[in-house]
Amino acid sequence: MRPLRLVHVVGARPNFMKIAPVMRAVAAAGFAAQRLVHTGQHYDVSMSDVFFSDLGMPVPDVHLGVGSGSHAEQTARVMIGFEKVCLAEAPDLVVVAGDVNSTLACAIDCAKLWIPCAHVEAGLRSFDLRMPEEVNRIVTDRLCELLFTPSPDADENLRREGTDPARVFRVGNVMIDTLLAHLPRARACGAPARLGVEPNGYAVLTLHRPSNVDDPAILRGLLDALEPIQARVPVVFPVHPRTRARLEEAGLLARIGALPGLRLCEPLGYLEFLGLTSQARLVLTDSGGLQEESTALGIPCLTLRESTERPITVTEGTNTVVGTDPARVAAEALRALAGAGKAGRTPALWDGRASERIAGVLQAWWSARAPDGGPRPR
Ligand code: UD1
DSSP: OOOEEEEEEEOSHHHHHHHHHHHHHHHHHTOEEEEEEEOOSSOSIIIIIHHHHHHTOOOOSEEOOOOOOOHHHHHHHHHHHHHHHHHHHOOSEEEEETTSHHHHHHHHHHHHHTOOEEEETOSOOOSOTTSHHHHHHHHHHHHOSEEEESSHHHHHHHHHTTOOGGGEEEOOOHHHHHHHHHHHHHHHTOHHHHTTOOTTSOEEEEOOOHHHHTOHHHHHHHHHHHHHHHHHSOEEEEOOHHHHHHHHHTTOHHHHHTOTTEEEEOOOOHHHHHHHHHTOSEEEEOOSHHHHHHHHHTOOEEEOSSOOSOTHHHHTSSEEEOOSOHHHHHHHHHHIIIIISOOOOOOTTOSSOHHHHHHHHHHHHHHHHOTTSOOOOO
């Protein structure tokens, strides 16, 4: 049987740590010829390049260079570029991950071209359609042939939407594969010292959701919440480019200057950021991935949103969804800093082997599909 022609897609920061272990596991299993496409949704060195070096990822075979834009512009540019790649490379299968605009765009291309597509991190739902990622998740899952889920809630969401269970494979969490593989190196790189904080003596903050940072009132409220927190422990805040722009536009940089315990820095690479979070006393975030990483690390996490698409981090892990009310955020943070944060446990199959299980499913799928070495249309 000839090798499976596999194209992996990455576009934005949270994709890199999901695709890296899958490519490695597939390479080790030796049944596929792999190509990597970077859409260029994220393009700053600190949002993209540093992840390739930190994670030992191959240089992309194709870079679409789509850059920033409105949702329609960005999605459309990826669709146009990736369609050409699909026509030129004629992959047997495409792998997309997560819920960013690049994920959606490539899944649509594949569906229109009858190219089977596999979705890593399928089935997550926040049930909030105002989140662009929720739209991306629903459409991507509807269009993909193979759905790799991280947790039972994801299986249940797909079942409720009428998904054929034969398409769903609960493999666990690929992000945790990457986390476990890199934790020793990450802890050794000395991020807390470089940022002037003591291990276990600081909090880490990340913010980038449009619903938080595009609304100056919410942004101001979150700074109010930070006032008592940064008076208790230093708060390290690696600032996403979108957030930096919004802070500037809202005239809030002076306010930040008046909070001496709030330490702003540029977005960090994978190893430095993991080194930082793994030695923090508390994480405050509106990110999706960081809720999972905190759970795997056993560090209390407060999610500054009204909902989460990752409920297992709440039911089993260290996460509490606290919303953005300043009084509640401050109270929960001070409680956690006083030692009353959630302890939690690591969910089943978040064991560092999810990518191996994905490689196994892909290999079996290819064997069943092409016993004669050739693809069949759907
Ligand atoms: C995207 C994803 C989000 C993910 C996040 C991680 C979608 C809908 N959103 O949001 O799910 O959690 O990535 O960061 O796909 N920018 C730069 N340099 C870059 C990238 C972005 O300056 O390398 C700035 C630009 O001003 C850009 C803005 O950030 O317009 C937003 O970037 P974009 O990729 O559109 O969305 P994110 O907010 O990063």
